[in-house]
Amino acid sequence: xxxxxxxxxxxxxxxxxxxxxxxxxxxxxxxxxxxxxxxxxxxxxxxxxxxxxxxxxxxxxxxxxxxxxxxxxxxxxxxxxxxxxxxxxxxxxxxxxxxxxxxxxxxxxxxxxxxxxxxxxxxxxxxxxxxxxxxxxxxxxxxxxxxxxxxxxxxxxxxxxxxxxxxxxxxxxxxxxxxxxxxxxx
Numbered sequence: 073x074x075x076x077x078x079x080x081x082x083x084x085x086x087x088x089x090x091x092x093x094x095x096x097x098x099x100x101x102x103x104x105x106x107x108x109x110x111x112x113x114x115x116x117x118x119x120x121x122x123x124x125x126x127x128x129x130x131x132x133x134x135x136x137x138x139x140x141x142x143x144x145x146x147x148x149x150x151x152x153x154x155x156x157x158x159x160x161x162x163x164x165x166x167x168x169x170x171x172x173x174x175x176x177x178x179x180x181x182x183x184x185x186x187x188x189x190x191x192x193x194x195x196x197x198x199x200x201x202x203x204x205x206x207x208x209x210x211x212x213x214x215x216x217x218x219x220x221x222x223x224x225x226x227x228x229x230x231x232x233x234x235x236x237x238x239x240x241x242x243x244x245x246x247x248x249x250x251x252x253x254x255x256x257x258x
Contacts, residue, residue, distance in 0.1 A: 086138035093131035094144040097151035100124045101158035108162025114209055115216035117162065121205065122223040124155045129227045150186070153194035156201035157182050168208050192246025 100120055107116040128148070135142045144151075160178040164171050178197060185193035202220075209217050228235065 083138045083140060086134045087140065087142045090131040090134035090138060090142045091144040093127040093134070094142070094148050094151050096127050097124050097155055100127070101151075101154040103158075104155065105158040105162040105165070108159065108168075109165030112166040112168075114205075114213040115219075117159070117205060118209060118213070118216040118219045121155070121159065121202070122219045124152075125223050125227060128152060129231055133231075149191055149194050153182055153185055153197050156194075156198035159201035159205055160197075163204055163208065169204060174204070190246045192243050195243050195246070 100123060104117055104120040104124070107113045107120060128151075131142075131144075131148065135145060135148075157178050160169075160174055163169050164175050177200070181193055181197040181200075184190070185197065206217070206220065209220070
């Protein structure tokens, strides 16, 4: 009985930590928009994005180890997409990309994702944002690329199987759903 209570407490602590990490990405989204937008600090943006990726990996791992759902589990994809939105907003404020088409595109993708809960739309928003940041880093701060590359490589090695078995199929099946015509149901 005591062992069962200890296990439940440990799982609960893991879930609380996972929830805190998910919540932290909303704060990181604001920070990345501010640092990129007002300080035009590309290396800081790369560092904040790396931290966001690490928290995403860690919260997922902790949530799975907790053995049950977390309070913020449904908010995790929204937190991820919000980081992408923060990147685009920050780059636009800094004048690194035009507000048109990037801000309307980001707003439409985020709104469509929130309304439909199609994970692919959130992933597309993130991919566009990451690509835009990488282009800016290549042009103006290539020395900061190592942060993103190293972070992606470490997470890829640690979580590669899950990425191949869960993330990619979710992305591509979501894209397929978003291409279906409402009139014919296919």
